[in-house]
Amino acid sequence: MTATEQAKTRRKPGQIVEMVWDPITRIIGNLGLYTKIDFANREVTECHSTSSLFRGYSVFMKGKDPRDAGFITSRICGICGDNHTTCSV
């Protein structure tokens, strides 16, 4: 308790830095991160993520043969296709 109270009292003047990664590299998918970071106080004050891609799997799978579901959902992700196949069963 005392430690946190002390830390609060010693809070440094914040300097908020805006940091953006869009697209995120070394990973699959259209992922972007938009953050505001207070480095002096080691705090992420704001963070938003976005995935700027819409393909519509849940739309175009309507009315298809259920046995085909696994073949289609495995194409959702290039790394974890097997998970999406299993989930479609």
Add this chain to the structure above:
Amino acid sequence: MTATMPQPHGFDEMHILWISEGMSCDGDTVSVTAASQPPIEDVVLGLVPGLPTVHLHNKVLSPTLGGEEFLAPFRAAARNELEPFILVIEGSIPNENINGNGYWTSFGNDLETGEPLTLNWWIDQLAPKAWAVVAIGTCAAYGGIHAMAGNPTGCMGLADYLGWDFKSKGALPIVNIPGCPVQPDNFMETLTWVLYHAAGSAPPPPLDELLRPQWIFGKTVHEGCDRAGYYEQGDFAKDYNSPKCQAKVGCWGPVVNCNVPKRGWMGGVGGCPNVGGICIACTMPGFPDKFMPFMDMPPGGSLSSMIVKPYGAFIRRMRGITNATANREPKWRHNRKALTSGYNPRWRP
């Protein structure tokens, strides 16, 4: 050396701007990391003799911190400040004319307005400036899964977007390398050919009318399949546990252009029907709709398997008899006190 060998006139350096922000799963990028003929590492590290120095800009394989640092070469190319480059597109191209008030897929933001830059904007900027344009995977080549019936994005292949008669700055048509995902060596082999062409030491790669490499997609799956012999003998799998020909349980191999059963998948191992996976025709322009439901017998399969059945059953029996004979050693190989091999010491030629 220099006096006797004419120096090829080509590029010493080549950038590869690889955009996987189409309607894709980035599975082609992942697949290509498994290539070994040649490995992508060898191409990037300059270990393949005769290739230009390659600068690869790919989201998944990028050593950058991402964001603007990663986007820098793409922005430079759009401003005409980076060349020559090969544009690799992964994923199908959405129809942004029908996006309502939004967008289907984007790649970075406009630096002035902060609005997302769509894949279509990037293609419009980069394709006319690219020395060569390569479509990796069935999505980019023909539309693929995301362009199936009932899709909301109206997406299409790169040639449908740019036009089938599109020619890049290097006078090449779009190079399509389909596959869902692309077979790793099929892509690296074709890319290496394009790079040798860029270096000035090879003719352009021969493509068929669907812009696929002829030497890769000129034969059908069935013609290279380990299980094709079962078909000829009229011996069909009745379920997916069988090692026999899968034509009656949904394999489209006899009518699909693909070399995967011959080439295998990684290091020559695998190849869908070889290892018990039915061919769902993932390299074809008509994929997936023309082959669904995947697990039903192809319509032509009932006729061809019916015709081959009586011939196959008879031939299989005849071969069984010959095979039993071939499996027996000749009778003169014994340890008795006599030579019965038919040797005649007085015979002269």
